Amino acid sequence: MLLLSCAACGGAAPPPGSPKAPKSGTGELEVPRTVVTPQDASSIPELLADAGGLATAQRWQEAAAAYDRAYRIEPEGALGEQALWGAAEAYDHANQYDQALARYERYALRAPGTPRGRESMVRAMRLLVFMGRFAPAGVYAERLLKQPEQLGDFERIAVMSARALSLLERGEEQQASYFIEKARDVVEARQLDAAGRVPRDLAQLYYALGESRRLKAERVVFEPMPSNFGAVLEERCQLLLDAQSAYSDSMRAYDSHWSAMAGYRTAELYQRLHRDLLVVKPPPSADTERKRQLFEGAVRTRYAVLLTKAKGMAQHTLAMAERTGESSEWVERTREALKSIDQGIADEEAALAKLPYSKADFEAYFAQMSAPATKPVTKPATKPAAAH
Known part of the structure; x- marks a missing residue:
């Protein structure tokens, strides 16, 4: 199951086709790097276009390998970013979460402060929660909460519930409850929980709420036997x-x-x-x-x-x-x-x-x-x- 944004994050980024080669400051034409193999010769934009075609056909494993190949050859600049992002999304679709996580984290490091850099942190955080790694997910959540105005509704819910789960894991139940209730306030204010099926980010929130209540329940004990046992x-x-x-x-x-x-x-x-x-x-x-x-x-x-x-x-x-x-x-x-x-x-x-x-x-x-x-x-x- 794909762990991408639950609020219209979009699918795999479409390939840019064959972009015009940029001109250098001296007026010289910069020709895209060409990869020569015994079978053919392809430029990096062509490799990315091929990877995008595989993604469009939902051949995710092949698409991920194709994006990785393009990234290895050209890791810098806009083409490198496109290859890295495409690989992360393809691995995410292919349910290879460790591979997707590594690429989202790499993208967040190379593009901090950008919209896609922020989105890569959100996606990395979601994957970490999904895999039960609440402590590192909480680190991303804490960073993202420094600029909450940049987050959409579902992103805020995911971030606050991830923060809560990391706090619960450390035994800080009161602070965790604060973030859970703040996330629930967003759900109520935006009327995001209609009857029936709920978005995946709400599943994460309600699981955190269940964990908070479970820990509270387990603190009610019967030994020594209280006089008011009932x-x-x-x-x-x-x-x-x-x-x-x-x-x-x-x-x-x-x-x-x-x-x-x-x-x-x-x-x-x-x-x-x-x-x-x-x-x-x-x-x-x-x-x-x-x-x-x-x-x-x-x-x-x-x-x-x-x-x-x-x-x-x-x-x-x-x-x-x-x-x-x-x-x-x-x-x-x-x-x-x-x-x-x-x-x-x-x-x-x-x-x-x-x-x-x-x-x-x-x-x-x-x-x-x-x-x-x-x-x-x-x-x-x-x-x-x-x-x-």
């Missing part, structure tokens, strides 16, 4: 649903890569909530072995549904990947997560089978648990662990 659990579940809503909005771009990322994270929300609930220790009132066993069984029985939901989301994500041919690292992460979820379900069934009570016994005991309303317990914000 209120704390309700707080965590609401944050989970808020995060899931944002991830679902990201999927509305119908982009298999963003859908895989959002799907994996949604499954993870339920799996982690289940994990956090299982570490809850019995309350002081569970002062006999019988009560402790009933508490354990009640917790395992009541929250087994979380693993079921996690499994369903993981399976849905893998089915989407199979249908679309998506093969990113997020698909492999989801596949590994599904194995872990299946193992967790098996472990739960085995643990319940060892307890000498029925499901009705567990439900009755759970109903006796009180939940006085007091403030939920949260952990202070900390730097999140590296993605796994």
